[in-house]
Each structure stands twice: as structure tokens, then as C-alpha cells.
Amino acid sequence: MAHVSFRHVYKYYKSESTPSVKDFHLEVDDGEFLVLVGPSGCGKTTTLRMLAGLEDISEGEIYIGDRYINYVSPKNRDIAMVFQNYALYPNLSVFENMSLGLKLRKMAKHEIELRVKRAATTLEIYSLLGKRPNQLSGGQKQRVALGRAIVREPQVFLMDEPLSNLDAKLRTQTRAELIRLHQELRATTVYVTHDQTEAMTMGSRIVVMKSGEIQQVATAKDIYNHPRNLFVAGFIGSPPMNFVEGAVLEEEGRFYFDTKRWRLPIPESFYPAFRRTSATALRQIVMGIRPEHVVCDPELVRQHSASAVQAKVDIRELMGADMFLYLTSGDTRMISRVEAHSPFEPGDAVQAAFRMEKAHFFDKETGMSLQAQEDPRA
Ligand SMILES: Nc1ncnc2c1ncn2[C@@H]1O[C@H](COP(=O)(O)OP(=O)(O)OP(=O)(O)O)[C@@H](O)[C@H]1O
Ligand SMILES: [Mg+2]
Structure with a gap:
């Protein structure tokens, strides 16, 4: 196993003048399960392919362990990659599919057998070793593809959306299996997905x-609770964070968030961040607040009466134990997460209140959180 270092890595594809990956600078710890997430085209696959040696690195350096690997050929990088499209050989049995790579490396037969059987046991596909791919379900094929990577016992695993071909139930199940597998093998893993739920549940x-460009590197909890800019705040979380534009005003030593319709008192914990911010920036602020921090239950509204506003229920959406209320207040739309058995109906006038201590404040111009550190890796 090994750690992986990206040092200011850039990728310029030939035809492109702007880089597809820009100043990617990051340390992946030994044994870590790191998840790359972002919208389509943001450079996830390109980053993975540079690490695997399938794409040239335009600028910067990559190390696996202490080895500088920019010019090392893919097969000598000691990496195994699992793709979305797992491409098993249809004419070979599961056992042969899993062992092919080792055979090509001229590994001794008994060692091959040992590794394949061990991996098959871990992945619970032992009973399938004699079957052919067309006799397997999607999830089973996916596990064979994983098994083929595992038997190589590489220093680093790379996975590019390996679950996206599976249906929702199988995806959840295989995701849990991957987590368990990682806990068992502790292999350094870089995992790519565009699915934020997957990212939140899998990565260390x-x-x-x-x-x-990297926007933020942090644990799921930190990314959720302390997004460093508007993009991360809006990308992570479902339904997404509510955003309201306004200004932060200071009056007699107290700060308020001021919109055309509202004047919301801001807790003192935010004051140091506001005092660091220029007066110009404070005039153009976006407040972010997650649906679970917009309360509608009358008892909770009473507790937060200083930040209560009038709203109307447009739609309600039942999601198991929760219900999402889509609210309008003036020309502001927002979502509130309430308990499933709450009595609200479309068309109802309600009072909604903000848990202001949970709010986020962003500079509208730069998108940066006023509370965030400068460095995305901090
Ligand atoms: N071979 C190529 N030649 C030129 N441009 C490319 C090439 N491959 C990718 N790109 C561009 O590089 C950017 C990053 O692509 P990449 O495939 O890394 O994105 P991604 O984050 O993996 O997206 P997705 O979630 O859709 O898989 C995109 O703008 C893409 O158009
Ligand atoms: Mg991709």
C-alpha cells in the first residue's frame, strides 16, 4: 500500500486552450478511501487517468509512495482500475476472468488459485467461479470486475463510477460491500462519482x-457543515441548501441580515467573520440555510420567533420519515424539512423560522464563505 501525491498537476488536452485539470494538488493518505465528486466534465476521469498512466501529465508531478511516476508506464505503476464499463471476457469463466491478469504476469498456478479463491470468498462470488458472465446479474458481474482488480493486490485502487450501471437497490448494496471491503483490505483507493450521496456515504x-479545480477537500461532515463556497454549498445536500440574497448591516453593535422583506438578527458567533469582511462585500451577501434549519412546527417557530417569516406552502413532498415543504415568501422560494406527519397542505399560509446559528454567509461576488479558510485543503 502507498500514499499518493499530486503536486500542482495540470492537464491540457491538445485541442483545448483551457486546462481540463488545473493545479490539482493533494495528498492521498496510505489506506485512505478518497472520493472525487463533481458535475459532468469537471475533470474527475482525467485526474484518475493521469494517475493510472493512461493520460500524459501536462504539468506537475505525481508520486505513488516515494516513487515519481510521471513517466512510468501504466503496467508498472502497481495500480488496478475498475471502470463503469467492466468489460468481462464473455467466453471465459468467472475464475478465468479473475485470474487472467495474474496468468499474464506468469504467477505460479497455486498462488493464482489462492488469490482468486480468497477474493471470491470476500466478494461472495465463490459459487459463481465456474459460470460465464452472461449467466450473472449486473451486481455479480460488477463484483467479478472488482475481484479481478483485488487479486492483483495493487498499491492503489482506482474506481471510476463503478456502480453507475447498477439499479438503485443493487447500487446501495454494492456500495456497502465496497466500504466493507475497504475496511478489510485497507488499500489506498481513489473513487470517482458524480453522485453526491455516494460521495457522502463512502469517502473518508x-x-x-x-x-x-479543487473546490474543497474535507470529510463528508465538514463539507456538509462548512462548505467553503457557494458551489460546494449548492452541490452537496439534497434537497439543496436554500439561498437568499441580501446585505449584512450593523446597527448599534449588532448584525442583521437584511432583504427587501426581512431583517433577521444574526448570532454573535458570526461577528468576527463579518468584522474581517469589507463593508462593500457586506452589502452583497448570499445567506445559505439548509432545509432542516428552516422550521415550520409552531413550537419551534416560537423558539426562533426573531427570525420568523410569513410563507405559503406550494408543494409538499413525502420522503419516508421526512416531508419537504416547498415554500414561497414574497419572491423567495425555499424548502423546509419537517416531520412526515406534519399537517401542512399546499395553499396553507405558514410561519417559517430560520435557525440562524446554522446559517452560512457567502460573498456574492467571489462566492466564498465568510467563515471559510482561504486554502481549500484547510
Ligand atoms: N480526449 C480528450 N480530448 C479533449 N478533451 C477532453 C478529452 N477527454 C476529456 N476532455 C475534456 O476534459 C474535461 C474533463 O473531462 P472528464 O472526462 O475528466 O470529466 P468527468 O469529471 O470525468 O465528467 P463525467 O462525470 O461526465 O464523467 C471535459 O471538458 C472534457 O470535454
Ligand atoms: Mg468521468
């Missing part, structure tokens, strides 16, 4: 990317 750390 998450890297959020946009337009080739």
Missing part, C-alpha cells in the same frame, strides 16, 4: 471539483 475524505 471528499474532494469536490468544478471546472478542473
Whole structure:
């Protein structure tokens, strides 16, 4: 096993003048399960392919362990990659599919057998070793593809959306299996997905990317609770964070968030961040607040009466134990997460209140959180 270092890595594809990956600088710890997440085209696959040696690195350096690998050929990088499209050989049995790579490496027969059987046991596909791919379900094929990677016992696993061909139930199940597998093998893994739920449940750390650039690197919890800019705040979380534009005003030593219709008192914990911010920036602020921090239950509204506003229920959406209320207040739309058995109906006038201590404040111009550190890796 090994750690992986990206040092200021850039990728310029031949035809492109702007880089597809820009100043990617990151340390993946030994044994870590790191998830790259971001919208389509943000450079996730390109980053993985540079690490695997399938794409040239335009600028910067990559190390696996202490080895500089920019010019090392893919087969000598000691990496195994699992793709979305797992491409098993249809004419070979599961056993042969899993062992092919080792055979090509001229590994001793008994060692091959040992590794394949061990991996098959871990993945619970032992009974399938004699079957052919067309006799397997999608999830079973996926596990064979994983098994083929595992038997190589590489220093680093790379996975590019390996679950996206599976239906929702199988995806959840295989995701849990991958987590268990990682806990067992502790192999350094870089996992790519565009699905934020997947990212939130799998990674020890998450890297959020946009337009080739790292936006934030942190644990799922930190990314959710302390997004460093508007992009991360809006990308992570479902339904997404609510955003309201306004200004932060200071009056007699107290700060308020001021919109055309509302004047919301802001807790003192935010004051130091506001005092660091220029007066110009404070005039153009976006407040972010997650649906679970917009309360509608009358008892909770009473507790947060200083930040209560009038709203109308447009739609309600039942999601198991929760219900999402889509609200309008003036020309502001927002979503509130309430308990499933709450009595609200479309058309109802309600009072909604913000848990202001949970709010986020962003500079509208730069998109940066006023509370965030400068460095995305901090
Ligand atoms: N071979 C190529 N030649 C030129 N441009 C490319 C090539 N491959 C990818 N790109 C561009 O590089 C950017 C990043 O692509 P990449 O495939 O890494 O994105 P991604 O994050 O994996 O997206 P997705 O979630 O859709 O898989 C995109 O703008 C894409 O158009
Ligand atoms: Mg991709």
C-alpha cells in the first residue's frame, strides 16, 4: 500500500486552450478511501487517468509512495482500475476472468488459485467461479470486475463510477460491500462519482471539483457543515441548501441580515467573520440555510420567533420519515424539512423560522464563505 501525491498537476488536452485539470494538488493518505465528486466534465476521469498512466501529465508531478511516476508506464505503476464499463471476457469463466491478469504476469498456478479463491470468498462470488458472465446479474458481474482488480493486490485502487450501471437497490448494496471491503483490505483507493450521496456515504475524505479545480477537500461532515463556497454549498445536500440574497448591516453593535422583506438578527458567533469582511462585500451577501434549519412546527417557530417569516406552502413532498415543504415568501422560494406527519397542505399560509446559528454567509461576488479558510485543503 502507498500514499499518493499530486503536486500542482495540470492537464491540457491538445485541442483545448483551457486546462481540463488545473493545479490539482493533494495528498492521498496510505489506506485512505478518497472520493472525487463533481458535475459532468469537471475533470474527475482525467485526474484518475493521469494517475493510472493512461493520460500524459501536462504539468506537475505525481508520486505513488516515494516513487515519481510521471513517466512510468501504466503496467508498472502497481495500480488496478475498475471502470463503469467492466468489460468481462464473455467466453471465459468467472475464475478465468479473475485470474487472467495474474496468468499474464506468469504467477505460479497455486498462488493464482489462492488469490482468486480468497477474493471470491470476500466478494461472495465463490459459487459463481465456474459460470460465464452472461449467466450473472449486473451486481455479480460488477463484483467479478472488482475481484479481478483485488487479486492483483495493487498499491492503489482506482474506481471510476463503478456502480453507475447498477439499479438503485443493487447500487446501495454494492456500495456497502465496497466500504466493507475497504475496511478489510485497507488499500489506498481513489473513487470517482458524480453522485453526491455516494460521495457522502463512502469517502473518508471528499474532494469536490468544478471546472478542473479543487473546490474543497474535507470529510463528508465538514463539507456538509462548512462548505467553503457557494458551489460546494449548492452541490452537496439534497434537497439543496436554500439561498437568499441580501446585505449584512450593523446597527448599534449588532448584525442583521437584511432583504427587501426581512431583517433577521444574526448570532454573535458570526461577528468576527463579518468584522474581517469589507463593508462593500457586506452589502452583497448570499445567506445559505439548509432545509432542516428552516422550521415550520409552531413550537419551534416560537423558539426562533426573531427570525420568523410569513410563507405559503406550494408543494409538499413525502420522503419516508421526512416531508419537504416547498415554500414561497414574497419572491423567495425555499424548502423546509419537517416531520412526515406534519399537517401542512399546499395553499396553507405558514410561519417559517430560520435557525440562524446554522446559517452560512457567502460573498456574492467571489462566492466564498465568510467563515471559510482561504486554502481549500484547510
Ligand atoms: N480526449 C480528450 N480530448 C479533449 N478533451 C477532453 C478529452 N477527454 C476529456 N476532455 C475534456 O476534459 C474535461 C474533463 O473531462 P472528464 O472526462 O475528466 O470529466 P468527468 O469529471 O470525468 O465528467 P463525467 O462525470 O461526465 O464523467 C471535459 O471538458 C472534457 O470535454
Ligand atoms: Mg468521468
